[in-house]
Amino acid sequence: MVNCCDLVSEKNEPVPLKSISVELQVRDHVASVSSCLQYVNEEERPLEAVFVFPLPADAAVCHFSARIGEQEIVAEVQDKQSARDQYDDAVSSGQQAFLLEESEESSDVFKLSVGCLSPGQKASITIVYIIELSVQADDALRFCLPAVLNPRYTPAVSAAGVPEVSSASVIPYTLSLSVEVRSSDRISKLESSCPLDPLEFLDAQHTHATVNLTAGHRFDKDVELFLYYENSHQPSAVVEAGASAAPSGSLMGDPALMISLYPEFPADVMSSLASRGEFIFVVDRSGSMDCKMHHGNDAQMRIESARDTLLLLLKSLPMGCYFNIYGFGSHFESFFPQSVVYSEDTMEEALKRVKSMSADMGGTEILQPLKHIYSQPCYPDHPRQLFIFTDGEVWNTKEVLDLVKRHVYSHRCFSFGIGEGASTALITGMAREGSGHAQFITGTDRMQPKVMQSLRFALQPAVDNISVDWTVPEGVKVDMLSSSINTLFQGQRALIYAQIKGQSSGKKEGAVTVKYKLKDQPVTNQLQFTLQPTEDTGLTIHRLAARSVIRSLELEERAEGADAENVRKRIVELSVQAGVSSAHTAFIGINKDHNQTVKGPLLQRRVPVAHMLQMSMMQCQPMGMCGMVVQRARPMALQMDFDSTMHYSMASSNSMIESDDESDQKAEPLKDPVLQLVSLQKATGCWELNASLAAVFGKTEDEVTNQKTAQVDGSVWATVLALIWLYAFKSDQQVEWQFVAMKAASWVRSQKPDSLSQCVCDGNALLGCQVTEDMLGI
DSSP states (O other): OOOSOOEEOTTSOEEOEEEEEEEEEEETTEEEEEEEEEEEOOSSSOEEEEEEEEOOTTOEEEEEEEEETTEEEEOEEEEHHHHHHHHHHHHHTTOOEEEEEEOSSOTTEEEEEEEEEOTTOEEEEEEEEEEEOEEOTTSOEEEEEOOBOOOEEOOGGGOTTOOOOOEEEOOOOBEEEEEEEEOSSOEEEEEESSOBOOOEEOSTTSOEEEEEBOTTOBOSSOEEEEEEETTTTOOEEEEEOOOTTSOTTSTTTSOEEEEEEOOOOOHHHHTSOOOOOEEEEEEEOSGGGGSBSSSSTTOOBHHHHHHHHHHHHHHHSOTTOEEEEEEESSSEEESSSSOEEOOHHHHHHHHHHHHTOOSOSOSOOOHHHHHHHHHSOOBTTBOEEEEEEEOOEETTHHHHHHHHHHTGGGEEEEEEEESTTOOHHHHHHHHHHTTSOEEEEOTTOOHHHHHHHHHHHHHSOOEEEEEEEEEOOTTEEEEEOSOOOOOOOTTOOEEEEEEEEEOOSSOOEEEEEEEEEETTEEEEEEEEEEOSOOSOOTTHHHHHHHHHHHHHHHHHHHSTTOOHHHHHHHHHHHHHHHTOOOTTEEEEEEOTTOOSOOOSOOEEEEOOOEEOOOOGGGTTOOEEEOOOOEEOOSGGGGOOOGGGGTEEOOOOOOOSOOOHHHHHHHOOOOOSHHHHHHHTOOTTSOOOOSHHHHHHTTOOHHHHHHTSOTTSOHHHHHHHHHHHHHHHHOGGGHHHHHHHHHHHHHHHHHHOOTTHHHHHHHHHHHHTOOOOHHHHTO
8 A cells, every 4th residue: 555665854764664564355356455554753752644645546445543552543434624623633732643535636645644653652554445356358357556656747837836856765665465365256366466475275166265475575566466267257246234233225224236247249249340430549758658667677668668559559440440649748749630531641650750759748737638639529430439548647637537527428538557656546537437448557568468458449339228227026126326337348347336225025036137239239138136135244345335426426526517515415424424435534533542642843754655756867766755844833734735745847848740860760670570560561451572571570572572372462472471470470469469460351351362272371381380261361
């Protein structure tokens, strides 16, 4: 949760964070995370510690407590302003108090204030949150324990009064992490970006397992876990009993239901991908994109990986669609004034400009390019698909999400978070509000496979007329708590939360039916479930459901014409009732049994959190924020803006489009043979027979030309060779070149060449492999 950094004294002497202990419990695809952080005030004066740290955007924080010696203080959820006032009053009078609050601008940033630690005193802080694990391209469930918190970019015009951030090297402390997994499905394996001890199974069925992070891990980067089940696409339903103390008829008092569905579309529909659309690629070109993708010696710069990805995307687009590319930083530019028809000429012009793209546009200001895109009229019969690539954080996350949501019926938004510290609130939020899909590229992940998976989603036929129907016994009613489902993707999980009202004296079975249309073809998915609650699950489903409702209400509150005060009141009531965090509430705990009040002026210390300034001049290493010493002059002095410790401001930078000479100087030879091959393909899908293509195969142009089947055109021969080479030698990267190959096969079929079988046979002989016509799709 929080990076292993220290409180820093006036003499730069650390007040050490003694340990971070995290317990992760996974039930099917839901995780409960309990983090314990222990601090000691080693200074000679009373201390107030304030630190800002990242959490996953969809986390429901449901417990916050502090232990001072033998005294444990369990915090309560209250209205945020009331909680702040109580905290200030308590700390000003010398009492120990603890405040945990969510940022009002971004749901993935929290601030913890620990007041009145006496000299030599120890404090143990426990924070618990629950979260749904996201499904990855390979069907793994991903959990991320974020260590990195990037600075919030603030435009210069908004930066007045924002203090500069000092940085210091991250101080290496260790993290202990224990993981327990229980599942109704058999566990296949568990992998991590960090070293793990061997996975230990606790039952013969392999449905219960534990594993620990290898001792000595330095928490200077995110910890990612990938959990694989044997039947990952198995639909499921869980009914959870309500809290006995909560009133009947309330969300917390009635049983709650969580449905997990994995839509499987008919094969004949999925085989025909869309050939129309408007594809807009929006690429972060702020200074941090000049950092490496990971810490390995062979890591690409982020902007280089983005250029390679754009090459793949541009080569994969269908003929006749529309496209455009935007670059943004503290300002933005587009390749074309408006989207243009995809052709050989426009593709080549775009590729030429892609080669000159640099991370030279300052900060991360995404709102203005989005406004410009949405102001452009859509093309009839060409659905707009937005692809957004960013590695940063913005100061106005909720404003960005509101803008995306307002235009949800005119486009789909696919978002990509690059590197550690990319805002989960921004990335997942844009995809959720834009009916698209979010991906995170971290560690040694390659950007291209994940982006091409999203392109496949974008090219899938749109799902229309989605409806959810319930079949339950008489006397029972089901109320949907989740927002309406407005998008479905092949094999991707759809979650539904619902409240079960009433009782049935007889039948204990129910069913949920999801109906939709796919290319005007009706599709039905149904799941049977029991109304009998499962064993005690600690109100996990209720709290996740409450979190879902709170998020919907927060969007409603910001909508134009909303009764904001009434909606805010509903948010606070539900947050307090469910005991989960929201933008308008906070956890407050006060040690009222503390006999001796703390005397004298109180020092305030900021705990540095790992963040990535990621500017090339700083060599893109993780940095820690140094402590600040603040004399506490009055109670309200603590009420600081969340982002004040993390803002940085960048001036406008150079133009995106450079001269041809500069472009040629910057362009480097592509190292990846697949990218070399793809770069030579024409927009129509064919290749030309030349020396550059032969070099990819490790041949001379004469060797390739001399082996050409006599009756076959040179471009057909070159294209068949390219397909054979891809399927024979690069099958492990097929997800990256699948659309390139589909275009090529389609082009070959359109040529209706003679002696195609002989051509494939001769190509196999030349390249030394055995690939069939059927495999090539020609």
